[in-house]
Amino acid sequence: MRRGVLPVVGTRILFAEQPECRLRPILLEPDIYNFDRRVRGQEIVGIGRRGKRVMIYLGSEDVIVIEPRMTGLVLLADPPGLDHLRIRLQLEGRKHEQLLFWDRRGLGTVRLLSPDEVRERIEDRLGPDALEITELQLKSKLCESRREIKVALLDQTAVAGIGNLYAAEILFLAGIDPRTCCNRLSAAQWRRIVDATHVVLREAIRHEGSTLSDGTYRNALNGEGGYQNYHLVYDRADQMCSRCKKGRIRRIVQAQRSTFFCPKCQLRSRLHHTVRTI
């Protein structure tokens, strides 16, 4: 998403509006009157990302923070449908006239924050970014936790940027059972988790994300992602494991969320494995 909206850096926002929507409005801060008042005439000086939030930096030093959650899209092109158009920024740019936030379910949020608020409400609350996190950083935060590793990877204060789909793919690549408690993971397993995190997320970004069967996710130009073609476990319950060709992918529920994994080649822990093989 960040890469998709980079072309609007240097353009000016003419105004912001909240289009008529038959649905309940999304969380917008401040209200559209004050939001528009503060962004009107501002130049977009940069686009960033903090965890799963898209940050739009303005000349005034205010920041538009977009949190797409499940079904939110940041678009420069026309949206999939007008029903769910939530926020529209009219731009001065020749190439791109508008920046949209579209959200089918409406769980996403858009906030305009001052630099102090960005620090307090975003940066101070997030762990190291998933793409950059080191083994030491992840271990120091989680190695004593009794939570299951899959659940812990979704904790944005531990590591920022991993969602449900990618947690499953990461643990499959690392060869670790998602039910393993953090405090039972070996040093080698933490190493594999961090490496797998980097690999999976870099590949997913390279393929512009995952457009699932519901077709919701689109890139900034309303195109499909491609990483769904590389999912090895997510949404593949009952299919044969592509790695060991022995296990069938299982779907379980952890913390009210689906987890997909191969029971044959994702090991619960070194200790568990040793006990079993003896």
Place this chain on the structure above:
DNA sequence: CATATGTCCTGAGAGC
């Protein structure tokens, strides 16, 4: 303090 659970939302799909 750490961890667990409930809540919000809409549309797709299942089952009858």
Place this chain on the structure above:
DNA sequence: TGCTCTCAGGACATAT
């Protein structure tokens, strides 16, 4: 066919 029910999951509030 049309109704009702369940499910998807990210972040935060509230409970344990």
